[in-house]
Structures are given as C-alpha cells and as structure tokens.
Amino acid sequence: MPHENLSRLARKALERARGSLVLDIDAERFLATEFERSPLAAPARSGIELSWREFFEALPRCHQQGEMRYLMPTTSPRGLPHAEVEAALEKLGGLTPEAFERYFYENPVTFAAQGGAELWKSVGVAARNMAELFDTGVSVTVLATPARTAGTDIHYDNADVFPVQFQGEKRWEVYEPQDEFPCMRTPRRKVATDAGSLVAYQAYDLKPSDGLYVPRGWIHRVSNRGDEASLHASFVAHANTWLSVFANLMDHAFDTLRSHQPWREALTTADVGSPEARAELERFLEELGRQMRSGLAESGPASFDYVVNSPSSDELRARARESIAAVESGSGVTVRRSGAHYLVRHSDDGDLVRVSADGARFHDVPSRFFYSVLRQDGASLADLESASFSQQEIVEGLYALVYETGAFRLESPGP
Numbered sequence: 001m002p003h004e005n006l007s008r009l010a011r012k013a014l015e016r017a018r019g020s021l022v023l024d025i026d027a028e029r030f031l032a033t034e035f036e037r038s039p040l041a042a043p044a045r046s047g048i049e050l051s052w053r054e055f056f057e058a059l060p061r062c063h064q065q066g067e068m069r070y071l072m073p074t075t076s077p078r079g080l081p082h083a084e085v086e087a088a089l090e091k092l093g094g095l096t097p098e099a100f101e102r103y104f105y106e107n108p109v110t111f112a113a114q115g116g117a118e119l120w121k122s123v124g125v126a127a128r129n130m131a132e133l134f135d136t137g138v139s140v141t142v143l144a145t146p147a148r149t150a151g152t153d154i155h156y157d158n159a160d161v162f163p164v165q166f167q168g169e170k171r172w173e174v175y176e177p178q179d180e181f182p183c184m185r186t187p188r189r190k191v192a193t194d195a196g197s198l199v200a201y202q203a204y205d206l207k208p209s210d211g212l213y214v215p216r217g218w219i220h221r222v223s224n225r226g227d228e229a230s231l232h233a234s235f236v237a238h239a240n241t242w243l244s245v246f247a248n249l250m251d252h253a254f255d256t257l258r259s260h261q262p263w264r265e266a267l268t269t270a271d272v273g274s275p276e277a278r279a280e281l282e283r284f285l286e287e288l289g290r291q292m293r294s295g296l297a298e299s300g301p302a303s304f305d306y307v308v309n310s311p312s313s314d315e316l317r318a319r320a321r322e323s324i325a326a327v328e329s330g331s332g333v334t335v336r337r338s339g340a341h342y343l344v345r346h347s348d349d350g351d352l353v354r355v356s357a358d359g360a361r362f363h364d365v366p367s368r369f370f371y372s373v374l375r376q377d378g379a380s381l382a383d384l385e386s387a388s389f390s391q392q393e394i395v396e397g398l399y400a401l402v403y404e405t406g407a408f409r410l411e412s413p414g415p
C-alpha cells in the first residue's frame, strides 16, 4: 500500500499499529481507504463479547457513578431524569441488577452506560488498543435498546464511531455528511432531514459480532426493528485537531496577556482601523504568537482536547503514582514529567490551572506551582521551598500532579 496516499494521521497511526482495531479488518487497508472517508461494515474482532447478564450486573455501579443515561427521544429529548428512574427501580426492589433488568423489559427506554471501558474488561482492553492505534482518547458507551424502539433521533457525531453488536439486531441507516469533519471545537448543526438535503449512503443490519465504522460527521438513524432487545457497544475515537491546539494555546496566551497593561487600555472605535492602530495590531499579534509558542513548548500535547488512554500511558501514570512513596526521603527528591499525556486548562480564576489525566476529571493546581514544576524539569523539593511554596502547597500540588493525574513523577536522588 503506497504510504503517500495516506493522511498524516493515518500514516502515524500505521507506524504505531501494534494494537488491534475493534473491527476484524486489515488495519493498513482501512487507514488508507476508509478512515475519515467513508463508512465500512466489518465483523467485530473476536474476543469482545458481552452477555445480558454481564450488562445488567454492572448497571447499579454505573448508575451510582452518574454514568447512566435513560433515553426515550420521542417524549424526553434530554433523557429521563435519574430521580424518575430511581423511583421506578425502588418499586422493583432498589438498585439491583434484577430491578434494572425488569425496568428495561417493561419500558421503551434505551439504557446508555457510559464509561464502558471501566465497566467491562474486554471492552476496556479493546478501547485502550484503539486509543494507541489512533493516538487519541477512546470512550465506550454500551447501549441496550428494547424491541421495536430507537434510543436516539437521526444525528451525527463529532467523533469516529465503531459500533459492535453483542445481542439482538440493530439497523444503522447512514447518510452523507452535511457538516464535514466536525470536532469538539465546531458548533453542532441541526440535521436537515428534507428529501433534498438527506443523501442516503447505505443501511446496515448489525447482528451479534458484526461491527461498523461511521466516520465523524456521517449522519445516522439507528433503530431496533426486531422483536428482541438489542445490546451493542459504540467505541468512540475523539479527534484532536489543530482547532483544539489553537483554542487551548489562545487560552494559554490570554491567561498571560490579560495581566499586561497595553491589552487593558481603553479603545475608541476610531482607534481600531487607523494606520497607527494597524502598526499596534501587528505588535499585539507578535506578542500573541510569542505567548502561544511558549504554551506549545511548555505543554505540548496538553494543548490537545483529548488524552490518549493507551496501555503505555496507563503504565507511565501507574509508575508516577508509585513514585510518590519516594517523597519521604526528603528535599533531594526531584519532580519530572512522567511522559504520560495530560491536559491543562486555564480556569477563569487566573491563580489556578486545571490538570487532567483523562479529559473528564480535572484537578485544580495553583498556576504558579504548576509552572514552576513544568518549567524546571527536575525541580527539587528544596528548589520549590526556596521559591517560597509552603509545605502544604508542595504536598497538595504534588498530590494533584503526581497522584491524581500521573503527569509528573518523583525521582529519588541518584546513588
């Protein structure tokens, strides 16, 4: 397969294609011909299976973690309120697998269990392999849809979706995109469903162990037309784009620039557009560019929108967490980047940055502490103390950066 036909991302993914794809297909061919281009039906990779029993058993935990959504698009476009579902479950015996099962078979409600990679081991392994292959975050939602219902209206997603059917059947009617290459940073458009706008591509009837690839932006209507309930997982590969990088770097730059006096001075409408203002604008743009470049140098992939949940990143994070035991041995201990991918967001409170290992949970860290540690890779605890951080600030900051996110690790002094 000639590599020059591949997109930049596909080429990089291929170089790393040690992991497996959820679909049982030739990964190289897929990346060259369908990835980010067109839908593809394929058998799901053997080894990912989920029984109804395994599904219902995980639901009490999933519900308690706030990861369940109860979908009934005909009457509740935003899903049923948790309180309403809990009240119904209470009558069926409380938050037990059996109550969830009875509720499911007695109501035309689709159960969507988010965080599937954490709930079912085989799903988690497949999600992490995919994350490594595509070098981005992969999340999994497992959906159970009662007979003759649909859990969602016609829509498109801003991420690549790989559904894998476990039980029952599901029809996927796929239409050509009306919004090409949507991502986290592009506004969602309403799908125009009139005959002239909606261009049918193909319909797929997924049976157990069938899989499908739906590129981001491709419109789909998904329904269970059969007499049997359907169970499937949607593996979702989120796209990091230049829009992610620029939006985050602009936030980074803004965070600094808003404390600079020239950026705070009052303007009149006449100021903007005058020849002097143009010259000034050039200086502002240079300053903006400088700040953005410094953000890129400091945080690198932290300027993405999604973190890679790959096995190697998981391992680096685990090692970072273990290293916290070394903090006992005193001020010779240094703080280094762990190499695991993490995200940084600037909060409205300029004194804090928000750091995350997964893009879902963010931990507040004082900005001055974060940048002291970041700028001096290998800063020692003594360095931090002499930069006038209190013991408590150091302990709390390192807890977030080392233990909570695994973005940094501690290193004992050499022998």
Ligand SMILES: [Fe+2]
Binding pocket: 155, 156, 157, 161, 220
């Ligand atoms: Fe979808």
